[in-house]
Amino acid sequence: MPRKPPSKPPERTGRATIIDVAKRAGVHWSTVSRALNPEKRHLISPEMVERVEACVKELGYRSNVLASGLRTQRSRTIGVIVSNLGDPVHPPLVRAIEDRFAEIGYVTLVGNTDNVPGRQAAVIERFIRQGVEGLAVVTFARCDPAVDACIEANVPTVAVFRDPESDLIPSVRVDDAKAMEIAVQHLVACGHRRIAHIAGPQNVSTGYDRHRGFRRACRAHARDGVVPAIVFGAEFTVEDGEIACAELLRANPDITAIAAANDMLAIGALRHLQARGIRCPEDISIIGMNNMQFMDAIAPALTTIHTPTAELGAQAATLLIAMINDTPVKTTRVVLQPELVVRKSVAEIRGAVRRDADLATS
Known part of the structure; x- marks a missing residue:
């Protein structure tokens, strides 16, 4: 009876180890470890790093993060x-x-x-x-x-x-307080005196500090005739901006500008104005804060305070x-530090004289 040919040894299906990579690259396993560690690869040559990475790719090696963490406690x-x-x-x-x-x-x-x-x-x-x-x-x-x-x-x-x-x-x-001071200063420079603030929630530092900055800026410009009005939003959302703007206009129909505590509140205010047929910036100007993405793409493009997120x-x-x-x-x-980004949502009051240089030093 003919003998069966010897079977081929089974192909290895186990996970490749750091030792396997080291053998393929012809180096010690510690060299492989350094090559794969961003904090230590500078200790070996770029050519060696490249060789190890090529072997890693060939073998499909994946480092065992859990095991490494147990060894290093990291x-x-x-x-x-x-x-x-x-x-x-x-x-x-x-x-x-x-x-x-x-x-x-x-x-x-x-x-x-x-x-x-x-x-x-x-x-x-x-x-x-x-x-x-x-x-x-x-x-x-x-x-x-x-x-x-x-x-x-x-x-x-x-x-x-x-x-x-x-x-x-x-x-x-x-510097959130400073950001709102910059916003008020810009509105005052454009001739606005009836300035409202849609504040954010006061249980977080951002809302609290921006509200504090608004009040401080209005006190500084009281001699210029600035009369502030304030409404608080429950959250920094578009919906809260709409609700706050409606409340604001009911109590203060003579405002000419709104400084919102963030861009979402500003968009909500803008949405409410548009629903009421009130033009921005011709009737009421709006300035936001954060300079979020696409604020330059809405109509009108939002003047805002840039925060370097x-x-x-x-x-x-x-x-x-x-x-x-x-x-x-x-x-x-x-x-x-925040920075003013001037776009289209703030208009100058007709007949007002801009005094940016004077206001900047006040």
Whole structure:
């Protein structure tokens, strides 16, 4: 009876290891480890990095992040917590943080809270349990108990857009009070004296500081005849802008300009004016804040105060990386400056004389 030919050895189906990559590249496994670590690849030549990466691709190697984390006690993940990912101001900020951490081999996890305190606490707890090495929190309300949770967990944490009450948590924010002062100054320079403010929620630093800046600016220009009016929105949304604008016009039909606490509130106000047949800027001018995407594409293009959102994210990431690596930082309170962006939604009052230079020094 003829003998059967010997069968071929079974093909390896297991997952490729770092040892396999090292054998294929003809180097020690520690060299492979350095080549695949963004923080250590500078220790070997670019040619060696290229050779290792080619072998990784050939073998389909994927590093075992969990095993690496167990060895080094580092998860190489960070968490970003936002109040509303649908808010146009958040994606550029999150992207900037993610890009910066990707450069050093970290993965960014994003949690959305929808401004629900219980959900925020749950997201923070889940991230901490998952072993994130740091947190960038874009939701801290004033007097927020979540601040204490981050401090007690001893997780490096940076607050973005607002200052938490605790000095133990660094922050990166825009000078919100100054931003609203710039808005009022521009309206006054254009001849407006009956100026209204659609304020944001006062339980968060951004709404509180912008409202404070508006009131301070109006007091400074009281001698110019500025008479302010203020209505508060429950949230920074288009719908709240519509509601607030309706309330504003019922109580103050003689206003000529609205300074909104953010662009969404400004769009809501604009929508209400259009529904009422009130022209902007001919009848009532509007100025927003944040310079969100597409604000130049609406009609009329929105005059607004630019807040450097991507720069906020980049600065927050830099600060958080320093904390994770236990590196000293120059300051724990980073404050970026806003800038006026002039478009078409603010008109000069006929007969008014612009005094920008004088107002800038007042």
